[in-house]
Amino acid sequence: QLLYEKLGKSSRTVDTELEAQIEMLRETQRKYLNVLRLSTALAAQLSAASNTQRALGEAFADLAQKSPELQTQFLYNADTQRSLTRNGETLLAALHFFNSSLHTLANKSMEDTLLTIRQYEAARVEYDAYRSEAEAAGTGVGGSGAGGEGVAARLERQRSVYGRLRDDSAVKLKLLHENRVKVMNKQLLLFHNAISAYFSGNNVALEAAVRHFSVPGAL
């Protein structure tokens, strides 16, 4: 049937609004998975940098003890690296929460809706195949009969399967949209507040952000 459709030899049942929403969902999923890939990489890179800063803090503190001639200079560098390491841990807790929520949204919630959509699309193809067959039977044989009645009954049954899956898809898309906006609204605010606070050295705001958003694992 898909082949016939591509060759233009068979017509295709189209629900324009629903298909636009499906196309949009697939694009959104792709884009969110790209953000997830980048934010996961960022968390890993900042975590590595934070570990290096911890080691640098220790190296500077050790050199401060052993170098009276540069003690002050080594000491303030040791202090800076240590305080950045502490804030880095709070930031990473926030990033991990963002990544985990985005992972659930893109790989669980969206996938669940896309599973129903794939069933809907398969049912649509099957329905259109029966429909083409019924039309060919109607045109070719002309009259009706036992065979004709069988085709019509199968067509009717498939139309109802198709209709049910179309309604399921529409409902799931609506619920997914609401869920997505709610989750992303919260997570994008957390991401922004945590990153801004960290990179402005505002550890009070950083800790307030992870508390406000109930980030798991944060102090």
Place this chain on the structure above:
Amino acid sequence: QLLYEKLGKSSRTVDTELEAQIEMLRETQRKYLNVLRLSTALAAQLSAASNTQRALGEAFADLAQKSPELQTQFLYNADTQRSLTRNGETLLAALHFFNSSLHTLANKSMEDTLLTIRQYEAARVEYDAYRSEAEAAGTGVGGSGAGGEGVAARLERQRSVYGRLRDDSAVKLKLLHENRVKVMNKQLLLFHNAISAYFSGNNVALEAAVRHFSVPGAL
């Protein structure tokens, strides 16, 4: 000669103060190379994070265009990531300057002094070997003669080689100390100011720091 010394069968000429300075230099070089290894790793990690933030900024900006329902949230995240990327480049210029100066200090200046010190140490071993030989000749044969005079002349020549290299080492150690304190004083201040300014979101201070320390490649 080194083996005889270890077995306690031969005495060793010792310049306590110089040897303490040499031991200190070797320890300082080890510690500075460790800091260089860590600060090079930090620059690479922050550079990777900065590239990820650039890509994240673009992904957020793209999503802001395509998602009217979350436009504001995506937009402020795009702005934050972009401004962090810009500041990241300035910070990296400062870190590269720090790393390059520390590399020159630990791998060039300190190595040059250590080369003279290794020559001095070899001359010391050779001098002590002649000295043991001369002592053995003096005790065994008792008197003097052509052979005895040859040993004494060689010993005298080697004592002067040893003395010259000892003086060279002492001078180089003194110059290296002055150079090291000057370089590290500047670089530790730059490192601290650049890192503090970057991680407190103070791009004015960050740019002032790289200008003040004439960081190459910075805007």
